Amino acid sequence: MTSTIDQHTAADAVTRVHEAGGAAKVAAKQLAVLTRADKDAALHALADALLTATGRIVAANDSDLLRGRESGMPEGLQDRLRLTPDRVSGIAEALRQLAGLPDPIGDVVRGSTLANGLQLRQVRVPMGVIGMVYEARPNVTVDAAGLGLKSGNAMILRGGSAAADTNRVIVDVLRNALQTQGIPADAVQLLDGGHEDVDALITARGLIDLVIPRGSDRLIQAVVQGATVPVIETGVGNCHVYVDAAADVEQAVAIVLNSKTHRPSVCNAAESLLVHRDIADTVLPQLYDALTSAQVALHTDGRASEIAGRSSTPYAPATEADFAAEYLDLEMSVAVVDDLDAAIAHIDRYGSGHTEVIVTGDRAAARAFVAQVDAAVVTVNASSRFTDGGEFGFGAEIGISTQKLHARGPMGLQELTSTKWVVEGDGQTR
Template identity: 75%
Template sequence: MSTTAPITATQRVQEAGLRAQAASKRLALLSRAEKDAALVALADALRAATDRIVAANADDLARGRDGGMTESLQDRLRLTPERVASIARALQDVAALPDPIGEVVRGSTLANGLQIKQVRVPMGVIGMVYEARPNVTVDAAGLGLKSGNAMILRGGSAAASSNAVIVDVLREALEQRDLPADAVQLLDGGHDDVEALITARGLVDLVIPRGGASLIRTVVLGATVPVIETGIGNVHVYVDASADLAMATQITLNAKTHRPSVCNAAESLLVHRDVAAAFLPAALEALAGAGVKLYLDDTARGLAGVEGEPVTDDLFATEFHGLEMSVGVVDSLDAAIAHIDRFGTKHTEVIVTQDRAAAREFVARVDAAVVMVNASSRFTDGGEFGFGAEIGISTQKLHARGPMALPELTSTKWVVEGDGQIR
């Protein structure tokens, strides 16, 4: 009696990669009209499947609660009918954006008559490794389709049921339009699948990790496929000596409490010593009233009218993903920037100031993908930037930085046209 050996993770990823390559060849030939119509069809299919998706998500949430998942992670995982409608709407927003493929980045005509131009082309096959964010499944599929890329997705086990249903819905909708279902594939194996995906050089053209520090580190250090590094968000709000204090309070509250589980939420508040006494009592009371647990340095504790625990360097370095915030008083703009240089993660940094020179200096000196002046860090988002959706927020400096959408999922090709020139 013969038995069939179980398929390995490497074999599974190789097969997925070959199917994705074939799909990417077809996607590269689609017109903008064809891609946009497909995106609208995907959005319609998600709306029609809302009950299925929410029911599957309820299974994920129940497993998460049984396993002790924190409320902040449950918030990232949770899909309501309203959130499903929002992610479907994001697909339509992507459809309305210009098609990056074929865009001429630069070009010229040489003295010998050769016409040269650099044009945008798809990457080809992109792998995504991410955690409990099922909306990422939809954003990745939509941005991949519009930019002509086939996507191989490996979501976290916490969202396994949600992702499986979402990908089934998307693949069914693609097939109904006679488009390759393998433009979107989901790996449902364990960590072996991740290792196989990030080392599938020659089959996968790019890998993008999105999640916590451990996941990102694992992908960046273990990959042989090129990686765009998305980073964690230890985000600071710095209240300068010239700040409008009412504005500063409003921005701090929004940045911390609007949705504390996400990477663009503020984790640290820095306040110039000259305005600390005027700003901190009311601001800390407002934060505490919103349920924020405060970690305060000695000066802030002396000014606070609410309870707070002593802050440590480890707390200043922490991305809390919840209603917690470290607070420090600094002597100058230089001291604030030095603190950010030490503890920041190059994601988003905020200054609240009425001093234009201070704002210019902060923008020039702070090393971050996004620098905000008198605005909440919650605006660091592809949708808010007008990108329709985002594939992630890059904190590296090569190829792409900040919220990544359609152009960041392309490479370029030089096209040279002549009429017989030789060298």
């Protein structure tokens, strides 16, 4: 039976979210009519304010990191949480780059003039009020605020408790900077209560137009399954690199190493390596040397283990759980496959629909891989780390969608808009 305290806590969360949602709706009305010049000036002001507050932000982040270490937070998650002066500078620069991008609001998607003279235009408009639920990535706080501002959306943010101190300081800085530009501070709000706040946010139909979860599979599934508000699902990244029989070995080693080790704690890092049996004896020893030199722990299937054993490479026998894992750390599963079809079947079974890579010099194999692999991003002869809004030229991204409706892949400004039809006539009646 639910306790009276729990009922009061949930009721308090509903009150908080409804107050925040009401204020956000008012702010969204004002954002919707801002000019691009207004929004771009505000983005530069946000960037300036973050740089000025770097010391406050890093100090708050140090407090979060200390708490995380004391609670046994894995190093990979600490890396996601950590903000240095250089990282704050990079986050501010991303806002400036966002200011340089075209404003999607008002863009005409399509239009026509009917036989009766009615003029039709489908134009981009803001979503309205967007809720973000995410974990220990304080840079997401800034990215979400900036993307929301540029696309005319008010943002209600609920970051993870691991970054609580950092997020409070960042949002305080952003809200003050918005006010200096004559923009409502309630265009960016932070919920820092418990899970009750999340439950209230994702069920606030009529106040929240869209919710975007970003984080672990557990977090995402909890939001997707509990929401009554529309959700864009950003999925986990069990990304594969498949080295085909026709791969250039030197190129394959470079791509696998970059995909796995460039920043292993992010969703576009490769977690699984598949190698065609015809090239396995040639390429795997080189891959093993490169990966183990980078301190990557390997989980290998039977055939991959035989080759590892011959080269004295440290490895552990791979389990079903290993092939399904999103490690977010210096770990990787390895399997030798019979052919391209077997590689695709493996990806179908274990992949998360995020990013899948093929390394091959065979154009027919590349075309078949691209056509048959069901993922938001399919990459030929390049690192999985390029699946990123900034790398795609979108500016900062709100997340990487692995679903198929409305948005798929890195989500930038256009993915944060809806459309409306504008019909102009001259007295026509039906």
